[in-house]
Each structure stands twice: as C-alpha cells, then as structure tokens.
Amino acid sequence: MDHVEKQGHLTGALSGRSLRAADWFQTLRDEICAGFEAIEAEADNTRLAIDNRMKAGKFERQNWQREGGGGGQISVMKGRVFEKVGVNISVVHGTFSEAFREQIPGAEGDGSFWAGGISLVAHPQNPFVPAAHMNTRFVVTSKAWFGGGGDLTPIMPAEKEAAVFHQGFQACCDRHHPDYYTKYKKWCDEYFYLKHRDEPRGAGGIFYDYLDSGDWEADFAFTRDVGQSFANSYNRIVRDTMHHKWTEADRHHQLVRRGRYVEFNLLYDRGTLFGLKTGGNIEAILMSLPPEVRWP
Helix, strand or coil, X not given: CCHHHHCHHHHCCCCHHHHHHHHHHHHHHHHHHHXXXXXXXXXXXXXXXXXXXXXXXXXXXXXEECCCCXXXXXXXECCCCEEEXXXXXXXXXXXXXXXXXXCCCCCCCCCEEEEEEEEEEEEECCCCCCEEEEEEEEEECCCEEEEEEEEEECCCCCXXXXXXXXXXXXXXXXXXXXXXXXXXXXXXXXXXXXXCCCEECCCEEEEEEEECCXXXXXXXXXXXXXXXXXXXXXXXXXXXXXXXXXXXXXXXXXXXXXXXXXXXXXXXXXXXXXXXXXXXXXXXXXXXXCCCCCCC
C-alpha cells in the first residue's frame, strides 16, 4: 500500500482499496437486510404473528455524521422474528487521541486513521433462536489490516445450530488457509469470554484481527467470505428454529441470559471501546444491546 493510499483519509478521499472495502460493507449490509426482511415475511405462522397479530418487520435507516470526519448509517428492525436486529455500516477518519493511539498499530506517530466496517447484532424474539453477532472491518493507519468474525449466542441448548454455524465458518476458513479455522476459533473462544463469571458468552465462532498477510486481495477475499458465510449459516439457523414453541419461563430465562451479553459488551468489547474513543455515534455503538433484559 503506497503512501497516498495510507493517507487518503487525510484529504477526505477514499483511495482504491479503502473505497472497495467500504463499497463491500455496504453491499453486504444490503444483502443481509434483504435476507432478514425475507425471513420476517415468511413468519406468518410464528407465535407472535398468530397470537399478537404482529406484521413483518422492516429495517429503518438513519444516517449520522462524525464531527471529526466521516459517518455511517444505522439500520434497525424490530419485528416478529427479530425483537431487535441492527446492521450498521460506517466510514470514519481523523486523528486518534494521544492516550488512545498507543493502543492501535501504526498510530503511534501522528495518530491519523481511516476505518470502515459493518457490524451486526441480532436479538430474536423466540428464546430458541440464537442471538448472533458479526462484524468485519478495514483499518488504515501507517499500517493497514482487516479484522472481524462472528459468534453465536444460544439461550437454550443448541448443539445442532452451533454445529451448523461452526461448519459454515470452518468451510469458509478452509477455502483460504488451512490454519485459519483452528487459529480464529481459539481466538474467538478466548475473546468472547466473561472473565468475571468464568464462562463463555455463547457457542463461539471465529474472531480475527490485524490480518495483513502481504496479499491484500487474499485478505479482502477472506473477509468477504466471512460476511457471506455468516449470513448463509445464520439465515438457515433462524429459519430452522423460529417456529419452536416457547413459554413465559423460557422468555424469563432468555432475558436473564441476555444480561451476559450486556456485561460483555460494556466491559470487554473492543468495538465498543473503539467507537467511544473515536467519537462515533452513541446509538450505533450501543446498538448491540438487547431491547429488554433482566438480572435475577
């Protein structure tokens, strides 16, 4: 990556690779939102559609601008399958604070950066439909790298669903490097862990960061595959579980378990910290939090 590419964010112009990455994140967002709306449309015989006469949800979008440079778009849907699902995209650029730049590779000098990405969190209505998270990003300082991944958070036992999820990511990883799945699954297991409770957040998935193999096209291809593989696996899981019967006791258990999600995102999540430290949109940053939760 040449000097002009690295410093493209300083002139406000998205240079070649950054523009391609930003375009892809928007394309993936559109595909995922269309897929989720299709699931909502298919859910006429789910409990909330029948008992509560809830209609299919639709995404509502809101643009936001970052004072220091860039901005993004929030897409949120509240429906009869998804109690709350957000799919956000952003492109931000500027200068890290002196206190934060030491934590970011390549930002130790003048602290300038460009970052684009997509972030998704889904909290379903039915306690038997697992919650899920996915994000991919491209970050440029004096260095440049991809990061991201996805994980599944079942509320009820979901061995079959977890197997589908992991099989999808393993196939994705194996298409690009024989070591990726083992390496990135382990990273996910270690990252999405609630240290204060000594328990994993969910069923895991994959997590990677600082991916700069020296072959940008290969890294970009892998990152695209991660997003598409997540969408394919998760859509299948939702369709397979959204008709499962559930009780009020199941709902209570769901709300209590959601508390673990809140605890992780507020205490440990890198994305939350990055957004807050770079002046991101608060609603977009906290979109990951469930709409209803309780602690015992």
